Amino acid sequence: MHLAAHFPGVNSTTVWTDxxxxxxxxxxxxxxxxxxxxxxxxxxxxxxxxxxxREHNGRIHDLDVVGRPESLTLLNALAAVTDRLGLAATVNATFNEPYELARRLATLDHLSDGRAAWNVVTSSDAFTGENFRRGGYLDRANLPQVLGSARTGGTPYTRAAEFVATARELWDSWTPDGTSRPFAHSGQHFDISGEFTVPRSPQGHPVVIQAGDSDEGREFAASAADVIFTRHGTLEAGRTFYADVKARLAKYGREPGDLKIMPGVTVVLGETDAEAQQNAAEIRHQQVSPQNAILALEQIWGRDLSSYDPDGPLPDIDPDPGSSLVQGRVRVADPLAAAAKWRALSEAKGLSIRQTATEATARQSFIGSPATVAAELERFVTAEAADGFILVPHLTPGGLDGFVDQVVPILQERGVFRTEYTGSTLRSHLGLARPVWKS
Incomplete structure (x- = not known):
């Protein structure tokens, strides 16, 4: 079993009021x-x-008021206070350039002695694109005109795929014996040449992670990623996703073990299963405050619903699909369908706005005593619903303490999780081969 820790950051998982x-x-x-x-x-x-x-109705969203530090800067600092732990940064392939990012990742891999990873994400968000000098972003409908370049085409994922391939060309431009060679890449999105400044790093290539559940995202992960960060709410949904993604690997000459599937999950513990369920209910109640319930609803409806009672019924009006009420947060692809799903849930169980939001936005959770949670985690891996998990605690920074102290020893006793690190690099932790140098 593989385990990773996600810093909860500015999202509705975090219980700020604790x-x-x-x-x-x-x-x-x-x-x-x-x-x-x-x-x-x-x-x-x-x-x-x-x-x-992010903005909501023209104001900075409450969950963003503390700001967001830059990932690679933080991870370079963390490399100095850790010895074996892998260090994974989410970096956008839409608003960066291969040469610069490849240097930064290779530098982290050197400074950490082979523990660097890159979570590749994309964006088609004009609101975010305004922060960048070119003012451009990869719009799915009208991409060449947006960036004003005849070279540009495709989707954010086609740029991401070429970005990753270009970064790997740069990492391979130094031979294993320490000789630098000129590089040249000319493609749909990038036309660069020169010499890379960072020698081949301890892992050869930093580990590549991809986050996404869409069909295009699955295909990109199968072709280019070492880990896929996903979410699925049930064992069966996880098994379906697992089988689908693993089946795509063969066409790229890859084996099932070459890509690790690790959904993001939450864990709530108690001395007994009943106590854990009570703890989980209290946490969800804190996470979905009356204000957060209305905000979650407005993200789907795209309308100002501040006049609605969070303890009352859902709105009887339809969503506005073209709304810009929420900016910087991903709106659902089909607001009308999402609203219909929320209404069906509310009507079937007689739920208020807050209760519906609480149930509909719950991240996949493992709830129970340490023994119960350990057994469930093992069951998901054994049933091929996951290769491991990325834990997202609800408290910063101590939300992982109980899991490490109480659940990890049980997993170790069951023989499904390491008792010591056996290697020094992230690739060794994940059981991934070092990339073969391409001459």
């Missing part, structure tokens, strides 16, 4: 969670990305 919750930007918070993950022998520590403060 007195144990600390800073989202102070280095000691990141250090605490990373040290805890390493104490638990986790594979890697995972940071999200935020390239613009």
């Amino acid at each position: 007195p144990r919750s600390r800073s989202q930007i102070d280095f000691t918070s990141f250090e605490h969670l990373a040290r805890t993950a390493e104490r638990g022998k986790f594979d890697f520590f995972f940071l999200a990305e935020g390239l613009r403060l």
